[in-house]
Amino acid sequence: MNSIPLIIAFAFFMEMMDSTVIATSLPVIAEDLGTSPIALKLALTSYLVALGIFIPVSGWMADKFGAKRIFRWAIVVFVIGSVACAFSNSLLTFVLSRFLQGMGGSMMVPVGRLILVRTFQKKDLVHAMTLMTIPGLIGPMAGPPLGGFLTTYLSWHWIFIINVPIGLAGIWLCGIYLPEIPRRETSRLDWTGFLLTGTAAAGIVFGLSVISLPALPPAVGLVTTLVGFGALLAYLVHAKRRANPILDPALLRNRAFGLTLLGTNIFRISSGSMPFLMPLMLQTGFGYNAFQSGLITFTGAFGAISMKFIVKRALAAVGFRMALVIASLGGALLTFAMVGFVPGTPVWIFVLVLYGAGLTRSFLFTSSNGLMFTSIGDNEASQATALSSVFQQVSLALGVALAGFVLEATGWVTGDTLGLVNFHIAFAVTAVLALVSVPIFAFLPASAGQESSGHRLRELP
Structure with a gap:
C-alpha cells in the first residue's frame, strides 16, 4: 500500500517544486x-492564479468523473504545460504556459489527498499522509537550488523538460497501482460559486503576489486583493442560500476540522515566509552566493525527512492536540532563534536551527492533515480536500507578502530595505504569528483523532 502515497507524493513534489523552481533562473x-x-515575475503569479481558480472545483471533478481519472489527467496537463514552457519564445507564451501548468497542478494535490482519504482506513491515514507530505515540504526548498544548477550547467529549458519523464512515469504508475475510486452522485456544478471562489482565490493570491513581488505597480496588487476579498464575502452569502455550494463553509463547524485548518494555516503564513526570507538574508547579509544559501536552507529538508521516523510514535504517546501544540510552539521558538543570526554565527548553528525548523514544520503539517481528514465523513472528503488546498495557497501567498511588507516597512525607518536588522524584525514578527496558532490548537478536544493516532486518554480512578 505504500506505493499509493509515494506515487501521489511525486506529483505533490513536482507541483510544489515548480512553484519556486524558476525563482533563481528569472534573469537568464x-x-x-x-x-x-x-x-517575468508575472510567470510566477500566473501559476499561482491558476491554482487559485481551479482548486475549488477539484473535489466536484473527482466525484463526477472519478478521482483516479482526474489525477492522471492533471499530470497530463501539467506535463503539457511544462513542455510549452520549455518551448516558449516570448513573455506572453511563457506566462500562458505557466498558467496551463497551474491548471494541472491545481488538481494534483487536492485530488491526490482525496485518493488517500478514500483508500486508507483512519488508523493508517497518518502514515500515508507522512509519505505524501515530506516531498511537498522538500519541493519548495529544492526548487531554487535545482533551478540554479540546471540553468547554470545545462539551460533553463531543462527546468521544465525534467518534468516530462517524471510525469510520464507517474501516469504509467497511476494506471498500475492507484485503485479505482468509485464516482459519487453529484449535483449540478455551482457555476456562480465557481466564479466567485475563483475570483476570490485568484484575486487574493495574485494581489498579494504583486504586492510582494512588484512586477506591476503596488496599487494593482492592492485593488486586486480587495476585489478578491469582496468576492469572498459575496461567496459566503451565496453559499448560505445554495443547497450544494462548490465549497461548503459548513465544514468549518466541525470543531476538530475547523480549528485544525485555522491553526495550521496561521502557522503556514509564518513558515511560508521562510523560503523567501532565509536565502535572501544569507545572500545580502552574510555574503553567500545563491547556491551556497540554497544548500544551507536545504538542511530543513533533512529535518522534514527525519520526522517520518517519530510522528507515529509521538502521536500515539501524546495525541493530536498536544502534538500540534508542541510542534507550533517549537516552530515559533526556532523561528525566533533566527533573530540571533549574525555574520559571526557558525554555519553549524544555521544548520541545526534550520534542521529543527524543518522537522517541526513537517511534524505539524503531517499531524494536522491526519487530524483534519479523519475528523470528517467520507461524503465530505472531496469538499474538505479542496477547501484545505485553497487555504494552503492563500496562506503561502500571505506569508511571502507579510515578509516583503515587513522588510519594506522597516526599511522606511532604517533607510535600508535589506539590512540585517530588517530581517531580524521580520523573523520576530513571523515567530509571533506562529505563536498565535498555539492556543488555537489547545482548544482542540483532547480526544480528537484518537482512532487515527492510537492515543488513549487515561481514565480517572
Whole structure:
C-alpha cells in the first residue's frame, strides 16, 4: 500500500517544486525571451492564479468523473504545460504556459489527498499522509537550488523538460497501482460559486503576489486583493442560500476540522515566509552566493525527512492536540532563534536551527492533515480536500507578502530595505504569528483523532 502515497507524493513534489523552481533562473530566462526579470515575475503569479481558480472545483471533478481519472489527467496537463514552457519564445507564451501548468497542478494535490482519504482506513491515514507530505515540504526548498544548477550547467529549458519523464512515469504508475475510486452522485456544478471562489482565490493570491513581488505597480496588487476579498464575502452569502455550494463553509463547524485548518494555516503564513526570507538574508547579509544559501536552507529538508521516523510514535504517546501544540510552539521558538543570526554565527548553528525548523514544520503539517481528514465523513472528503488546498495557497501567498511588507516597512525607518536588522524584525514578527496558532490548537478536544493516532486518554480512578 505504500506505493499509493509515494506515487501521489511525486506529483505533490513536482507541483510544489515548480512553484519556486524558476525563482533563481528569472534573469537568464528573461534575457533569452527578450524581457526583464521584473516583468517575468508575472510567470510566477500566473501559476499561482491558476491554482487559485481551479482548486475549488477539484473535489466536484473527482466525484463526477472519478478521482483516479482526474489525477492522471492533471499530470497530463501539467506535463503539457511544462513542455510549452520549455518551448516558449516570448513573455506572453511563457506566462500562458505557466498558467496551463497551474491548471494541472491545481488538481494534483487536492485530488491526490482525496485518493488517500478514500483508500486508507483512519488508523493508517497518518502514515500515508507522512509519505505524501515530506516531498511537498522538500519541493519548495529544492526548487531554487535545482533551478540554479540546471540553468547554470545545462539551460533553463531543462527546468521544465525534467518534468516530462517524471510525469510520464507517474501516469504509467497511476494506471498500475492507484485503485479505482468509485464516482459519487453529484449535483449540478455551482457555476456562480465557481466564479466567485475563483475570483476570490485568484484575486487574493495574485494581489498579494504583486504586492510582494512588484512586477506591476503596488496599487494593482492592492485593488486586486480587495476585489478578491469582496468576492469572498459575496461567496459566503451565496453559499448560505445554495443547497450544494462548490465549497461548503459548513465544514468549518466541525470543531476538530475547523480549528485544525485555522491553526495550521496561521502557522503556514509564518513558515511560508521562510523560503523567501532565509536565502535572501544569507545572500545580502552574510555574503553567500545563491547556491551556497540554497544548500544551507536545504538542511530543513533533512529535518522534514527525519520526522517520518517519530510522528507515529509521538502521536500515539501524546495525541493530536498536544502534538500540534508542541510542534507550533517549537516552530515559533526556532523561528525566533533566527533573530540571533549574525555574520559571526557558525554555519553549524544555521544548520541545526534550520534542521529543527524543518522537522517541526513537517511534524505539524503531517499531524494536522491526519487530524483534519479523519475528523470528517467520507461524503465530505472531496469538499474538505479542496477547501484545505485553497487555504494552503492563500496562506503561502500571505506569508511571502507579510515578509516583503515587513522588510519594506522597516526599511522606511532604517533607510535600508535589506539590512540585517530588517530581517531580524521580520523573523520576530513571523515567530509571533506562529505563536498565535498555539492556543488555537489547545482548544482542540483532547480526544480528537484518537482512532487515527492510537492515543488513549487515561481514565480517572
